Amino acid sequence: MSKKVSRRKFLTYMLGGTAGFLGAGMLFPMVRFAVDPVLKKGGGVGFVDVNLPVNQIKDKPIAVEFKVHRKDGWYEPAEGETLTAWVMRQNGKVVALSPVCKHLGCTVNWDSNPQFKNEFFCPCHFGRYYKDGTNVPGTPPSKPLDKYQIKEENGKLLIGPVIKA
Amino acid sequence: MMLRAIYDWVDERLDLTPIWRDVADHEVPEHVNPAHHFSAFIYCFGGLTFFVVVIQILSGMFLALYYVPDIVNAHASVNYLQNELAMGAIVRGMHHWGASVAIVMLFLHTLRVFFTGSYKNPREFNWIVGLLIFAVMIGLGFTGYLLPWDNKAYFATKVGVEIAASVPFIGKYIAIFLQGGDIVGAVTLERFFALHVFFLPAALFMLLGVHFILIRRQGISGPL
Ligand code: HEM
Ligand code: FES
Numbered sequence: 001m002s003k004k005v006s007r008r009k010f011l012t013y014m015l016g017g018t019a020g021f022l023g024a025g026m027l028f029p030m031v032r033f034a035v036d037p038v039l040k041k042g043g044g045v046g047f048v049d050v051n052l053p054v055n056q057i058k059d060k061p062i063a064v065e066f067k068v069h070r071k072d073g074w075y076e077p078a079e080g081e082t083l084t085a086w087v088m089r090q091n092g093k094v095v096a097l098s099p100v101c102k103h104l105g106c107t108v109n110w111d112s113n114p115q116f117k118n119e120f121f122c123p124c125h126f127g128r129y130y131k132d133g134t135n136v137p138g139t140p141p142s143k144p145l146d147k148y149q150i151k152e153e154n155g156k157l158l159i160g161p162v163i164k165a
Numbered sequence: 166m167m168l169r170a171i172y173d174w175v176d177e178r179l180d181l182t183p184i185w186r187d188v189a190d191h192e193v194p195e196h197v198n199p200a201h202h203f204s205a206f207i208y209c210f211g212g213l214t215f216f217v218v219v220i221q222i223l224s225g226m227f228l229a230l231y232y233v234p235d236i237v238n239a240h241a242s243v244n245y246l247q248n249e250l251a252m253g254a255i256v257r258g259m260h261h262w263g264a265s266v267a268i269v270m271l272f273l274h275t276l277r278v279f280f281t282g283s284y285k286n287p288r289e290f291n292w293i294v295g296l297l298i299f300a301v302m303i304g305l306g307f308t309g310y311l312l313p314w315d316n317k318a319y320f321a322t323k324v325g326v327e328i329a330a331s332v333p334f335i336g337k338y339i340a341i342f343l344q345g346g347d348i349v350g351a352v353t354l355e356r357f358f359a360l361h362v363f364f365l366p367a368a369l370f371m372l373l374g375v376h377f378i379l380i381r382r383q384g385i386s387g388p389l
Contacts, residue, residue, distance in 0.1 A: 037345045037352065038338050072350035075236065104324040124320060 047151055047160040054152050061088040061110045066159055085148050085159055086110060090132050096148040098162050103127045103140040196388035210274035217267040224260040234358035236351045239314035264306055271302055283386035291379040298372045301365050308361040314354060322349050
């Protein structure tokens with residue numbers, strides 16, 4: 001076999017190369033544009049004073065709402081976005097649980113299902129958690145609820161980012 | 166008649182008749198004709214799926230006259246188009262119920278193809294095209310479900326995205342790509358809208374084209 005590239009082959013390669021170049025030139029900006037969110041770094045969240053004196057925190061979980069600054073595309077509400085933490089004492093220690101279900105991300109509520117008293121309950125697929133956030137065996141979630149990082153300053157509660165398990 | 170004259174005028178220039186003959190003029194074998202054996206109605210599911218898809222496309226185009234893909238206005242625009250416009254509940258109802266019917270029909274069609282063994286050689290390629298159509302239709306259902314931007318839509322999407330996130334290694338990136346960020350929010354609604362009305366229908370049309378060409382090339386599979 002000769003190593004010479006025939007004129008016809010050469011022209012085919014040139015044509016293919018040019019078409020590939022034009023196609024890639026067209027597609028590259030569009031694909032890069034579409035995947036940008038995956039390549040962007042998310043901003044960290046700091047600690048927020050939730051305006052709750054620590055000595056008012058009792059054993060029974062209460063829903064504490066607080067605002068964090070977050071940019072959602074072109075929305076960046078000045079007053080921030082509301083998050084919720086379930087705050088309580090466990091053996092005297094303050095704990096703030098995330099309300100995001102560890103099954104598939106719905107929102108849990110304390111004592112909201114009369115069938116399951118004194119538990120966190122998720123309406124999506126009946127996920128349940130004990131008061132300390134441990135998932136009830138045999139219900140969909142396979143992990144305990146996440147905890148928020150917390151701090152105490154001047155007797156007040158500060159809530160930070162969720163501790164990644 | 167007038168219409169006839171118009172058709173003839175166009176046909177003279179475009180030579181349409183052979184094209185639609187090619188499309189429409191073919192034998193329907195006895196074993197797939199419900200008029201001969203009633204049980205042959207199972208062969209209708211593919212055509213019924215296409216019929217419902219046509220309804221989805223038309224009703225979807227009309228919904229898009231009023232629908233706004235934006236977290237502040239989406240729910241209000243759906244509420245408006247359903248309750249304040251003549252026939253709004255009907256047009257939205259066509260799209261809402263049609264979405265479920267389309268997927269049920271598609272599933273029955275798939276079962277028919279499976280149990281008649283029609284996926285076998287030489288039709289394996291069309292089985293694969295069919296599975297891609299199935300994936301695109303599930304994608305249309307999933308992305309459309311978020312658009313009304315109510316609680317059901319929001320949490321169904323959270324659940325769906327978390328399921329996607331459970332893919333080993335790349336799951337996290339799939340989730341961020343789908344959401345267009347770290348949360349189900351403004352960017353997610355916009356992307357799902359674009360996927361729902363542009364990207365996925367375009368993919369669906371191409372796949373349906375291949376599907377139908379292959380059916381005409383290979384004919385319907387023989388009786389059991
Ligand atoms: C062919 C398969 C399709 C399926 C299975 C499908 C499915 C859906 C579903 C499940 C919804 C949510 C409806 C509701 O909850 O009431 C929806 C909404 C919507 N779809 Fe589609 N869709 C399809 C095609 C299209 C096309 C081709 C367009 C536009 C060109 C379109 C435009 C819309 C719009 C604007 C909405 C929002 C309005 C509303 O929620 O009622 N759809 N679709
Ligand atoms: S998301 Fe909570 S039980 Fe499934």
